[in-house]
Amino acid sequence: MTIKEQLAKRAQDVEAYLTHCLHDRGIPARLQQSMEYSLLAGGKRLRPVLVLSWASLLHPQDTDITDKVMPFAASLECIHTYSLVHDDLPAMDDDDLRRGKPSNHKQFDEATAILAGDGLLTEAFGLMSAASIVKGLPADRVLRAIYVLATAAGAGGMVGGQAVDMEFTGRDDVPLEELREMHAMKTGALITAACECGAILAGAGDEDIEHAREFGKSIGVAFQIVDDVLDVISDTETLGKPAGSDEAMGKSTYPSLMGLEKSKKLAAEYIDTALQYLSGYYGSEQEFLWQLSRYIVDRVY
């Protein structure tokens, strides 16, 4: 199987869980429709896959680890989805399209989109605790992972990154260092937390957790650079959202600050750094993470 096929297969397992995770929670019908409209709109499910993969890598003797970690993994997709729904709102990036479909507030309405985002974010923490309460993972591990994820997704992480991004909009003179820091918060923190939480939930020691975190940081930066590059070189249909929207909004991006070729090279360098943190591990799961890392940057070639 190619890495793309492997990724798609794992995404299917996540999908199967996501499909029912909001059922029987007493959610009003229209609100649930709105939440599932965005949650089940496809996507690579990269963040949940990273949680599952790092947990498997570091606890290979537990063949049930994927099942036990799944609710927690799914929670990252809920958080990622809520952030997209809120980012698309008229008061924020004002995007009408997301993954080739009308964005949530276009399909429903603004109030419903705000509440769908709030609901997804809150339900995410219910899913995290379910990893212990329902699936039996030790409570102290799950609690530590919740703390890591709340910090990564919170006002000093993803939410803060979006706030800084809004401040940057319209400025094409943002220094590269500030841009990197903003992205480290806005997209990097959640990808990093995915890897770190996978390791924590597997019961890994501090050194392994550190490797997971550093791996996540590096692929997080690479992922963002690639995203910026794709916004320039792709067409709208491939992207599923308006291509060239960064430039249209006057956003500073890696390509706008350092050019396309240098951006692509920088992404490749970050992937090389990520691979170093995998070098002490062996087996099929290590191979998967290795190929996944290469795949992130290969998408721009």
Add this chain to the structure above:
Amino acid sequence: MTIKEQLAKRAQDVEAYLTHCLHDRGIPARLQQSMEYSLLAGGKRLRPVLVLSWASLLHPQDTDITDKVMPFAASLECIHTYSLVHDDLPAMDDDDLRRGKPSNHKQFDEATAILAGDGLLTEAFGLMSAASIVKGLPADRVLRAIYVLATAAGAGGMVGGQAVDMEFTGRDDVPLEELREMHAMKTGALITAACECGAILAGAGDEDIEHAREFGKSIGVAFQIVDDVLDVISDTETLGKPAGSDEAMGKSTYPSLMGLEKSKKLAAEYIDTALQYLSGYYGSEQEFLWQLSRYIVDRVY
């Protein structure tokens, strides 16, 4: 001390914790200002006080219980505050005033208000886990309380209640039973969870937890009825928000459906029910909860 003074004194302890709980979290300056603008805008701090009080009532032998439970208690105020910030948004209730000051999106801007709410909600879960990670409460208790709170605040609870409330707006023919159910989600669930989580964090048994929950349900309904009544009989200055706004928005309320006097009587009946759940307990903490219950309904007389 009168109950009002006792409540104010406990609110001060909560206030002291809230004042610094968002510090040193790497939050961008303007976002933190916006979050603290709403979080520190005063209020009775009823929900945190209920957490602390039920924990003290059920674990009187632990003199440090208030300190240990405080981060969790504070998280309920973060969640309550975020819900007010989002409810005030133009796409939702479109309120310009909150507690006598410009609402968050008026003081800052819409995007910042959305993100401040998202940030408060996410940081809340960081605070909850800190009750174990920093304060040493057993992880399994904290995790169970997180699950209860996420469920209460989530799409089948508070967020769902707001969604249903939006659907009801403009309809003055909502049946009383549906109105009660909506309020049970929108305001009741969080008040109920406050009491229940206090009991869980104290390590209480199932019967005590059940009493805390049922007490919370009853005062939650009474609290909402009183809120509706106050909207009719108070002036804008006392209320800190536009009086008569329910009627102006064409909302169904207890007074609009059953009249003022019957509403007041119903609130008193719910408080009587709440007091029954306190009858098996003794001491100063029981006395405090007893008086607090009476105070909720006495505000309308």
